[in-house]
Amino acid sequence: MALNNDAIGYDPLTVEEKHKVDLNEIKQRFYDEKRDPFIELIHFQTSIERKPTEIDETSLRVLKYRSPSFIATATFRFPSIHTNECWKVGFIQACDHMVFHNEYGNLGYSSWEFPQLIDRDVSMINDSCGRNYPWYGSKNQVATIQGPIHRPTEYTISMRDLFAPWIPWDIPTYESEQCRLTHVYRHQRFYVWLCAMNCTKNELLIMRTLRWSQTIEISVEPNLNRGIRATLISNSRPDQPIILRRNLLIPSCALQEPSANNAQLLIWRPTEGYPIIVVHPKHRDSATTKYLHQHCQRKPTIK
Template identity: 45%
Template sequence: MGCIQSIRCKPKRFRDSIIVQEVNTSIDPNPTSIDESSSVVLRYRTPHFRAQARVLVPPVAGKESWTIGWIQACNHMEFYNTYGNKGMSSWELPDLRDGKIQAISDSDGVNYPWYGNTTETCTVVGPTKKDSKFTVSMNDNFYPSVTWGVPVSDSNVPQLSSIRRDQSFTTWLVAINQATSETLVLQTIRWRMRLHIQVDPKKPLAHRAVLNEPVAQEQPQILGKNEPIPSNAMVKPNANDAQVLMWRPKNGDPVVVIPPKY
């Protein structure tokens, strides 16, 4: 029994004593929905990725405060809209595309590095006398607008013929010490969203677009071994501010349609 006793006698470091009681993650089973109500843009809405964790934080002895919540980064993005034989527009993350970085923050752009600060995080402010139990949750999906017409022309003649998207994300459940910035990765999730929409621009509005694949997304993976968070996934810019809309014509040079915000 001596060994067990000696472990008991040694006060556990706080970082060893946060308990993740349960983690659930899924992508909703419904297919991507397509909205052709606008004569200017096609909109589509993908199913939601969801993650939820029940966490138990033991009493915090000192005046430390810890925030526990979700951080997400995009590891890969392909987002191509083809316009017949004219060319394609694509949303791109230049540093990720060129391999300069491995991932980019997918924070809400306000509460870096967190994905959000409503249901996504919880802060435990010490000293506390008893266990703190709480749930943190997040969800994510895509709801973009894609112009029917070539984005660099003044004409609104429908020429959109295909939309392809393939994006990968890593989502971490993390505890961060507010004073020291010590960061503990508690859980790592990987997920991916893919879609292919075929469009016949000659057909009348509301009858043009068909979802080819996939009807159901592959479900997220909870990794057995946690992955570290790349440093640039913790800081500005986030994916929304860094992305650029390019026009890549069949003939001629690429054009920046919408520059990055950042």
């Protein structure tokens, strides 16, 4: 992000302290060049790296992979501001679908899940670090512009997202170096919005909307030695993001807690017996409680 000396002040209160946005009351609409301060979008580009998912079998206990990165970059010129208004321009991302299953032969499978999405209590879930809600990140992903600014100023923001999980070779309720993993499947879909937020007026302007997805599928031969067990069987050249011709408003659920990182849980679903929660969600709400009650009513004894 370019530095803007006109916007530098010595007020002891930070911008965030002076302009706290109420996301429950925020007003959304599409950006209008005639009505709003003219934000010149100089460059906007999005892509997914054109390379295959990298598989790493060096660990004794886990299979690792690293997917191609989704990247979005925007360069814009913000006009002069003659008041003390505060603006933020950045990316908001939400996930509307995830299937992430790790199969262990005929023993069962583990599953990373969002209870809110599975039970369709919400249409999307915010995918951010959770520290700078609702923005995807807090550094290069969002620009904060504090008026007054006496000349137009250029900024560049960018975001990057990828999958890099660790998947146990053995079923996740055991701590073993034995390999029983046979198949990995992950399909996830996202929406991303480039937005300008007037923090002073509690208003969110939608500038661009895009969607992207990735499918990762890996076959594992557990009887083979590490280094030659896992094979990528999904497309090695991922589908590219789509910039929508018409912008979409952001569902209110995608602006609220929980974030995806705090909502997700890992469940082991054996072929025989009852599901076991391996990783509990950090966020608990009525949807999560209901889901756990329905799907994990009894906890089996692990032999």
